[in-house]
Amino acid sequence: MSGESMNWETLGFDYIKTDKRFLSTWRDGAWQPGELTEDNVLHISEGSTALHYGQQCFEGLKAYRCKDGSINLFRPDQNAARMQRSCSRLLMPHVPTEMFIEACKEVVRANERFIPPYGTGGALYLRPFVIGVGDNIGVRTAPEFIFSVFCLPVGAYFKGGLKPHNFKISSYDRAAPNGTGAAKVGGNYAASLMPGAEAKKQNFADAIYLDPQTHSKIEEVGSANFFAITANNEFITPQSPSVLPGITRLSLIELAGSRLGLKVIEGDVFVDRLGDFVEAGACGTAAVISPIGGIEYNDQLHVFHSLEDVGPVTVRLYNELTGIQTGDVEAPEGWIVKV
Known part of the structure; x- marks a missing residue:
């Protein structure tokens, strides 16, 4: 071809x-x-x-x-x-x-x-x-x-534009508390195959993993990083030694603070406090941002902004980052290497 x-x-x-x-x-x-x-x-x-x-x-x-x-x-x-x-x-x-x-x-x-x-x-x-x-x-x-x-x-990850997806909290662990979660190694992905398949069988986009120590805090969404937006214009993303430090995550943290004027918090995201957030998403190289419409936990679907539409802050973050990547938006110094 x-x-x-x-x-x-x-x-x-x-x-x-x-x-x-x-x-x-x-x-x-x-x-x-x-x-x-x-x-x-x-x-x-x-x-x-x-x-x-x-x-x-x-x-x-x-x-x-x-x-x-x-x-x-x-x-x-x-x-x-x-x-x-x-x-x-x-x-x-x-x-x-x-x-x-x-x-x-x-x-x-x-x-x-x-x-x-x-x-x-x-x-x-x-x-x-x-x-x-x-x-x-x-x-x-x-x-x-x-x-x-x-x-x-x-190709474009989202055919026909950004769309929210639903995810399910998994009972499985992605990585051990002091294991290889922060390294990009195949074993982490092998561990996610079964819970990911089970979530997709139930018509969810993927599984969401909680912290392996207490199972009370969100850590990762499938093979992507989690972030959420509060009504007070805060950008929150989990901080944990078993979370993979994504480059998209790092970039969104910097853009959320410097260009969107959001307060950036790296900390705990307790699964029983999903109501604190008005928008949520998963971020990674493949999709840049996958908007999260709802998360199922204990057989209940918690809906964020909407199951149909993407929240305004998520859209702004997506447009800013993809614009930088394709050269349509001025990049922070050192972010772009010309081939």
């Missing part, structure tokens, strides 16, 4: 093989010079720690086509920093920030024909990852590692 023959309007969030991906191997204490390759199949040892012990982490970020034809990467330095934190947690070597950003740029340039045009709502999604590989069987850090970045075009 070529970029020229794609129907940009029907793009979803599905794997599409693009032309090139970046690949580098860590051995003998250093990352080897990386290269672009057409091969989308990894050849790794059957004893790789990534396969047996979950020694791997990943990132997600997007490249956007601007009105003037240029290409924006949104805050790749933050993704690099988060991947370094994930690598530290799993005893893997850091990918230096400069190497990370340059690899992303190379992949975007090599697959430029797959970038959805400006105005379609689509973007080029980048998936950097680090995995432990090499001949091994003991529970220990791997002898070698692979760092790779591949990409695929993705």
Whole structure:
């Protein structure tokens, strides 16, 4: 499938093989010079720690086509920093920030024909990852590692505009109290597959996870961060050592305070006090913001702004952030890297 023959309007969030991906191997204490390759199949040892012990982490970020034809990467330095934190947690070597950003740029340039045009709502999604590989069987850090970045075009998350979705409080835990919740590692997502599937079977968009220690506070929405707006113009998002520090979350925190004049609070979001909030949403790279219409807890659906319409503050946050990403709104310093 070529970029020229794609129907940009029907793009979803599905794997599409693009032309090139970046690949580098860590051995003998250093990352080897990386290269672009057409091969989308990894050849790794059957004893790789990534396969047996979950020694791997990943990132997600997007490249956007601007009105003037240029290409924006949104805050790749933050993704690099988060991947370094994930690598530290799993005893893997850091990918230096400069190497990370340059690899992303190379992949975007090599697959430029797959970038959805400006105005379609689509973007080029980048998936950097680090995995432990090499001949091994003991529970220990791997002898070698692979760092790779591949990409695929993705469509507008909401066909026909922003729409509220309903979510269900899960009885499952996403991560342990002192576990790997703050690292972007596959094990957290494996743990979410069953509760997510159960929620979707009951016609909810996804599961919402409470804090693993007390099960009294909202932590995450599916694989996204939670935020809420109060009637007093406060922007509130959970603060917890087991919440993944999202780049979209970080950006909304900064924009809510500096551009919308909201009071920003990072703290506890008690599930029995949902009535304190007039709007709520989930934020992450894929959707930017998924407005939350209602949350089911103890068999009761708590409705926020509306089950049909998106709240005004959520709309303003969404427009501000997506405008920055596509170059239509002036970005805070350092947020945009031109490819």
